[in-house]
Amino acid sequence: MKGNVLPVTVVGGYLGTGKTTLVNNLLRAAAGRRIAVLVNDFGTTPIDRDLIVATDGDTLEISGGCVCCSYGSDLMERLMTLPTQRPDVERVVLEASGVALPGMVANAVTLLEPYRIDAVVVMADAETVQAQADDAYLGDTILRQLTAADLIVLNRCDLVNDTARERTIDWLAHQAPNARILPATHARIAPELLIGLRDGSTPRTHATLQALGAPDAASLYDALELDMPPDIDLRQLGPLLAAPGTGVLRAKGMARDAGSGVAALHVVGRRFSVDPAPPGTMPTKLVAIGLRNNLDRNAINDALRKTSSKQEIPC
Amino acid sequence: MSTNKITIFRARRILTMNPARPEATHVAVRDGRILGVGALEELQGWGAHTLDDSFADKVLMPGFVEGHSHAAEGTFWRYIYLGRFDRMDPDGKIWPGATSIDEVVARLQEEERKLASVDEPLSGWGLDPIYYGDRRVVRADFDRISTKRPIGVMHASGHIFNVNSRALELAGLLRTGINHPGVTLGDDGLPTGELKGPEAMTLVGKHIGFDREALANDEPGLRRFARLCVRQGVTTATDLANLLPDDAVQMMQRVTGEAQFPVRIVSFRRFQALTPEQAVEIAVKLKEQATDRLRLGAIKLFLDGSIQGFSARLRWPGYYNGAPNGLWYTPPETVAQLYRLALQKNVLVHSHTNGDQATEMALDCLEGALLDHPARDHRFTLQHCQLADAAQFRRMSRLGMCANLFPNHHFYWGDQHYETTVGPERATRMNACATALASGVPLAIHSDAPVTPLGPLFTAWGAVNRLTASGRVLGTGERISVADALRTITLGAAWTLKLDGELGSIEVGKRADFAVLEDDPLEVAPEKLKDVRIWGTVQAGRLFPAAGA
Numbered sequence: 026m027k028g029n030v031l032p033v034t035v036v037g038g039y040l041g042t043g044k045t046t047l048v049n050n051l052l053r054a055a056a057g058r059r060i061a062v063l064v065n066d067f068g069t070t071p072i073d074r075d076l077i078v079a080t081d082g083d084t085l086e087i088s089g090g091c092v093c094c095s096y097g098s099d100l101m102e103r104l105m106t107l108p109t110q111r112p113d114v115e116r117v118v119l120e121a122s123g124v125a126l127p128g129m130v131a132n133a134v135t136l137l138e139p140y141r142i143d144a145v146v147v148m149a150d151a152e153t154v155q156a157q158a159d160d161a162y163l164g165d166t167i168l169r170q171l172t173a174a175d176l177i178v179l180n181r182c183d184l185v186n187d188t189a190r191e192r193t194i195d196w197l198a199h200q201a202p203n204a205r206i207l208p209a210t211h212a213r214i215a216p217e218l219l220i221g222l223r224d225g226s227t228p229r230t231h232a233t234l235q236a237l238g239a240p241d242a243a244s245l246y247d248a249l250e251l252d253m254p255p256d257i258d259l260r261q262l263g264p265l266l267a268a269p270g271t272g273v274l275r276a277k278g279m280a281r282d283a284g285s286g287v288a289a290l291h292v293v294g295r296r297f298s299v300d301p302a303p304p305g306t307m308p309t310k311l312v313a314i315g316l317r318n319n320l321d322r323n324a325i326n327d328a329l330r331k332t333s334s335k336q337e338i339p340c
Numbered sequence: 341m342s343t344n345k346i347t348i349f350r351a352r353r354i355l356t357m358n359p360a361r362p363e364a365t366h367v368a369v370r371d372g373r374i375l376g377v378g379a380l381e382e383l384q385g386w387g388a389h390t391l392d393d394s395f396a397d398k399v400l401m402p403g404f405v406e407g408h409s410h411a412a413e414g415t416f417w418r419y420i421y422l423g424r425f426d427r428m429d430p431d432g433k434i435w436p437g438a439t440s441i442d443e444v445v446a447r448l449q450e451e452e453r454k455l456a457s458v459d460e461p462l463s464g465w466g467l468d469p470i471y472y473g474d475r476r477v478v479r480a481d482f483d484r485i486s487t488k489r490p491i492g493v494m495h496a497s498g499h500i501f502n503v504n505s506r507a508l509e510l511a512g513l514l515r516t517g518i519n520h521p522g523v524t525l526g527d528d529g530l531p532t533g534e535l536k537g538p539e540a541m542t543l544v545g546k547h548i549g550f551d552r553e554a555l556a557n558d559e560p561g562l563r564r565f566a567r568l569c570v571r572q573g574v575t576t577a578t579d580l581a582n583l584l585p586d587d588a589v590q591m592m593q594r595v596t597g598e599a600q601f602p603v604r605i606v607s608f609r610r611f612q613a614l615t616p617e618q619a620v621e622i623a624v625k626l627k628e629q630a631t632d633r634l635r636l637g638a639i640k641l642f643l644d645g646s647i648q649g650f651s652a653r654l655r656w657p658g659y660y661n662g663a664p665n666g667l668w669y670t671p672p673e674t675v676a677q678l679y680r681l682a683l684q685k686n687v688l689v690h691s692h693t694n695g696d697q698a699t700e701m702a703l704d705c706l707e708g709a710l711l712d713h714p715a716r717d718h719r720f721t722l723q724h725c726q727l728a729d730a731a732q733f734r735r736m737s738r739l740g741m742c743a744n745l746f747p748n749h750h751f752y753w754g755d756q757h758y759e760t761t762v763g764p765e766r767a768t769r770m771n772a773c774a775t776a777l778a779s780g781v782p783l784a785i786h787s788d789a790p791v792t793p794l795g796p797l798f799t800a801w802g803a804v805n806r807l808t809a810s811g812r813v814l815g816t817g818e819r820i821s822v823a824d825a826l827r828t829i830t831l832g833a834a835w836t837l838k839l840d841g842e843l844g845s846i847e848v849g850k851r852a853d854f855a856v857l858e859d860d861p862l863e864v865a866p867e868k869l870k871d872v873r874i875w876g877t878v879q880a881g882r883l884f885p886a887a888g889a
Contacts, residue, residue, distance in 0.1 A: 040671055068615035097613030101542035102552065124668040132520050133539035138512050162653075162672055162701050165665055 030141045030300055031108065032291070033117040033134050034219050037127025037170050038148030039157060043180040044120050047148060047212035047219075049073045051118060054216035055089050058223075061114040062093040063103060065122040071095075101133065108139050116143075116220060124166055128173030141300060144293035146219060147174035147204070148212070151193050152184045158200070171197065174204040175294035176218065176274065183210040205274055205294040207316070215246050215274075215314065218293070222277045222312055246274075247317040250310050251325060253280055254333035259290040262311075263297030265328035266290075272319035278311035346370045346389035347881070348380065353860055354400045357831050357845035367400065369852040372880035377846050394883070398875055399860045401826065402845050403575025403853030404796040407744045407833035408723050408786030411579040411605070414565025415558045416465045416494075416790045419549070420451050423466030423496055425752075425809075427793050430564040432571060432886060441472050441481055444493075448485050455489070462486070463549035464493035465790075467502060470756065471809075477502045478526070479533030492548025496752070498791055499649045501535045503544050508533060510547040513540075537649075557588040562595055562605075569603040570889040572795045573855030575879045576834070576843055579607040580690065580723070581640045589629060589636070596633040602877060602884040604633045604853075606837055608640035608690060611670070616678035623687045632880070635837070638688035640723075641678060642669040644698035647726060647761050648753050652695030654727065660763035665697075672701055679709035679720070688838060689720050690744070696727040703735050710739060721784075721836045726770050727762065733772065733779040742836045744784040745771040747802030748792040754808035768815030773803045777824060784833035785825070797861065800825035801870035822866050854878040 036044050048062055049072060064071045072085055072093050079086040085093040092111060096103040100119075107114065117140070121130045131142045147170050150157075158167045171177060177197055182190050190208060197206050207214050253262075257280045266273050275293050279302050282288040289302040292313075313325055347369045354364040356377055368375040368383040376383045383389075414430065421427055421435040422444050428434050438444045444467065452462050462485065469477050482491045482504035490507035494500070508514040508531055516529040522540035526532045535541055545551055555561075569577050582588065584607060596605055609626060611619050619639055627637025644666055645651020650659060651666040658665055675691070682689045693699040699722055706720060721742040722728070726749060728736070736743060749757070749771060758767040776783045785799045803825045806814045820828075834844030842851050858873035876885040 040673055066613035066615070068613070068618060095613055098538070099542070099552070101539050105543070123671045126667070133522075136513070136518065136520055136523070136539060136543055162668070162697065166668055169664075 029139075029303060031114065031117055031139055032143035032221065033119055033131075033140050034143050035119045035121060035127045035131045035134070035145045036148065037121040037125065037130070037145065037173070038123070039150075039163065039167055039170070040123035042148035042150045043178070043212040044148050045071055047146075047178065047214075048118055048120055049076065050212055050214075051216050051220050052076055052087055052089075052091055055091055055220065057089060058220060059090045059092075059113050059115045060118055060220065061107060061111060061116070062087075062091065062118045062120065063096050063100070064093060064120045065096060065125075067095050071120070100130070101137070104134065104137055104140065118219070124163075126166070126169050126173065128169065131173070141298050142296070143221070143291060143298075144175045144219060144296060145173055146176045146178060147171055148178050148180050149197065151179050151182045151190055151208070154179075155193060155196060168200060171201045171204065174201055175296040177201060177204045177206045178212060178214055179206055179208045180212050181210065182208045203269070203295045207274070217314060218275050221291070222275065222314075245317055246314055247320045249313045249320060249322055249325065251313070251329060253278055253308070253311050253329060255281065255308070256333055257329065258283075258332050259288050259299045261332040262328055263290055263292060263299055265331065266292045266313070266325065267295045267297045269295075270321065271324045271328065272315040272321045273313050273325065274315045276311060276313040279306055279309040281308055344371050346375060346386055347392050348383050348389050349392045349395050349400070349878075350380070351395045351400045352397050354846060355826065355862065356847060357402050357827055358847040361847065364846075367846060367852075367854075369881045372852055372882070374846060374848055374850050374852050376848050395856055395875075399857040400846065401573070401855045401857060401861070402830040402843065403877055403879060404573045404829050404855050405784075405833035405837070405839070405844060406569070406574050406577040406786060406789070406794060406796060407784040407836050408580050408746075409577050409789040409794055410581065411558075411562050411565045411607075412555065413568060413790035413794055414563065415555055415561030417564050418561070419494075420447060420462075420464040421466050422447060422464040422493055424468045424471040427466065428568075428571060430567040430571075430889070432889070441469070441475065441477055444477070445481055445484055448482070448491065448493075452485050452489075459489050461507075461547065461549040462489055462491045466496050467493045468496040469502075476524070476532065476534060479503065479505045479508065479531075482533065490544075490547045492544055492550065494550065496791070497646070497648055499536060499646065501541050501544055501548070501550075503533045503535065503548060505533070507544050507548050511544040513543060556583070557585070557591055559591055559595060562592065566601060566603045567889040568794050570877050570884045571874065571886045572797070573857065573874045573877055574603065574794065574796060575853035575855070575877050576604040576606065576837075576839065577794075578837070579605050581610040581642075582607045583612065584609050584626060584636070589626070592634050593629070593631060597631060600882075601633060602879050602882070602889070604635065604879070606635040606638070606839075608638045609636075611639050611641040611678065616674060616681050619678060620681040620685050620687050623682075624685055627687075635839075638690065638837075639678070639682060640690050640692065641675065642692045643675065643702055644669060644693060644695050647694050648756060650761070652727070653697040653701075654695040654762070655697040655700065659761060661760050666695060672705055675702065676705040676708055679706050680712050683709055683713035683715040683718055686715075688718070690723050690836070691720070692723045694724045694726050696729060696732065699725050699728045699732055703732065703739060703741070706739055706741065716740075719782075719836060719838050723786075724788075727766060728772065729769065730772070730775050730779070733775050733781050737780040742782040742784065743776050744786050744833070744836055745773055745776065745803075746788060747771050747773065747785050747806070748787050748799055750802055750806050750814050751809055752792050754814050755810050755812060758808070758812065758814065769818065770814065771803070772818045773820045773824075773828070774818045777820060782832065782835045783828050784836045785828050786833075795870070796829035797872050797874070798870045800829050800861075801867075803828070804866050804869055822862060822869060825869070826861060852878060852881040
């Protein structure tokens with residue numbers, strides 16, 4: 026199982042924030058990656074009809090080899106059986122219910138050895154999130170959802186003016202200081218942020234990012250590709266890239282591990298993980314994506330220098 | 341005129357729950373229904389009959405109606421009972437409470453010797469370590485029994501497992517580096533074997549004999565549940581949260597339809613992974629499949645979790661020990677929409693609300709739904725509703741809502757509620773039966789079996805005495821009279837199920853369902869109500885002695 030852990034993206038957020046739209050956007054951008062989408066229920070059509078190839082009970086087959094399953098109250102059961110039922114699946118996107126706490130869902134996933142949490146993404150509605158956070162019934166649930174986020178997608182920004190949007194972003198940054206905040210409309214964000222950068226491929230930054238859905242996506246994001254010193258310690262690099270200030274929304278890199286193998290570093294917002302890479306993986310450059318004007322090349326270079334064993338590492 | 345035979349039962353006393361004729365000595369039965377109740381000479385006018393003296397020295401009450409139980413009580417008796425308190429199994433055997441962890445282990449050891457294969461799991465239920473001091477149960481305790489076979493025991497609350505090392509190993513949990521609130525770690529960084537909450541429990545469940553497939557659609561369990569009902573005087577019992585897949589419905593129809601099946605089962609479809617539209621549609625279809633002894637077509641909805649699990653939603657000031665507020669299980673928009681559609685289609689909905697904030701939300705949602713669909717007689721019921729205050733009961737009354745309260749909690753968890761979960765004031769107000777009645781809220785009381793043992797007379801005793809396991813009285817002001825308590829476990833519960841027209845009292849036209857008692861609950865001291873001996877039941881005119889169950 027080691028070296029073959031399935032990354033899980035938990036998508037949380039209250040009803041109507043755009044979770045389903047986001048999931049559909051990801052499926053449309055899957056481009057051959059086999060994603061299993063787990064949803065609480067099939068109640069309101071969870072997947073756009075044109076993406077569905079076949080329906081079989083609690084499973085929808087989706088074009089491009091993806092699949093969508095409902096889990097009801099049996100999320101753990103579903104996750105336990107998924108790797109044997111669908112050995113071809115490369116990644117899991119787990120859509121939590123509107124009142125679920127995504128932090129708790131992510132925590133539950135960590136009990137299962139074949140999985141790692143790649144990111145907790147929480148959707149927020151730019152128009153209503155602050156009112157919801159004041160709701161007597163829902164307020165604490167909404168705030169607990171937001172504070173568990175690695176990335177907050179502030180959706181429906183087209184429905185508010187610039188001042189209101191900026192005010193909401195400030196408020197979110199105050200409520201969830203560790204989360205990276207991404208303004209969006211129609212849940213359009215760079216899919217690579219959630220479904221990852223392809224293994225071994227050099228990102229053709231502009232080409233990749235121009236295909237993001239939003240017409241102006243290329244101007245929203247920036248990507249960097251940096252050499253990593255051969256003696257890099259990914260476990261030290263991870264927290265430095267995940268720290269606030271680097272502007273990194275997602276980063277990925279493979280390097281020789283202390284042992285004989287190669288390890289993979291994944292960073293999404295404030296979260297990072299270092300796992301053994303599948304056998305045969307070669308070291309790569311470090312690739313980082315962030316918001317344009319926000320991604321700090323110098324800070325990332327500093328981080329790389331600090332974590333090379335040839336440098337003194339401040340404690 | 342029917343030519344079917346008439347049986348007139350003579351009894352020491354018949355408590356009818358019909359205020360127009362509260363007591364009698366004879367009841368006439370024909371076609372499984374009550375032809376009349378009164379003095380013998382009043383009943384003889386119905387024609388030729390057989391006089392049955394079987395109950396000449398017994399007291400008859402309307403068959404008890406358990407308004408909140410789960411047929412899983414029957415399923416759990418396949419495991420070893422390890423609770424702190426004595427409990428009667430479906431065979432009538434009393435399993436003595438285990439007074440220490442050593443006794444729990446000894447009982448498991450004894451049962452372990454009976455297992456044939458070396459790797460068969462050993463499973464128990466009902467464990468309640470809060471009564472064994474501060475010491476937790478750890479895997480080393482169960483490793484004394486076996487390190488080869490997986491061993492797992494469910495706690496009385498149903499929310500925790502204790503397992504041995506082998507079970508952890510099979511579940512992939514015997515490793516360091518786990519960081520999850522449901523997995524308690526020891527000084528060695530390894531799990532201690534205590535696994536809390538559904539996620540951690542699901543991981544080990546299938547290795548220790550608690551897999552969901554084994555628990556669902558359990559025919560022997562349903563039969564055991566029925567036998568327990570007979571022993572407790574219950575003639576109608578709810579199975580309150582069932583997913584009711586087709587095969588389970590077919591099994592339940594077949595089993596309950598057998599000539600000697602002694603109980604009417606009222607099974608609610610659990611609202612889960614459905615839209616309100618789908619749920620109501622399913623309920624309407626299920627209603628068409630109902631039979632006399634299998635009532636279908638109602639919906640059970642969960643709004644929050646449990647108080648002792650700190651997952652109930654509380655209003656200010658929250659939990660006494662400062663724990664964060666609990667979890668919502670259904671968003672308000674969904675609750676409101678379900679209520680609206682159910683009112684429109686005349687589908688009964690019972691809603692689980694433990695915390696007072698969940699109760700408040702249910703009231704808000706129903707109030708809004710009633711504006712759209714002003715149903716006059718919906719009988720929507722709040723199940724548990726343990727922390728409701730007087731203002732909420734007044735609102736319930738105005739909205740036509742019923743309450744099914746949980747007095748068994750006083751005995752089993754009342755001390756914890758007083759000391760830890762909600763503190764003294766709210767603990768003494770919990771399950772405010774007297775306030776409910778004074779506010780005009782139709783009231784039932786329940787066991788939530790298997791969470792606490794099935795036994796309406798015990799539940800009535802709880803509502804009358806409000807005693808905790810340590811002997812503390814939780815609020816004399818909320819005590820109700822024996823007469824009121826007896827009414828809630830018959831007509832009261834029947835009302836919440838919309839069955840009060842056919843059940844719940846002994847009067848002409850109703851089902852001939854009786855609880856047959858050896859002692860008179862109105863004559864014994866109120867503190868002895870739980871000790872009233874039960875001969876068995878009569879269900880639709882059929883006699884079911886507990887001794888033969």
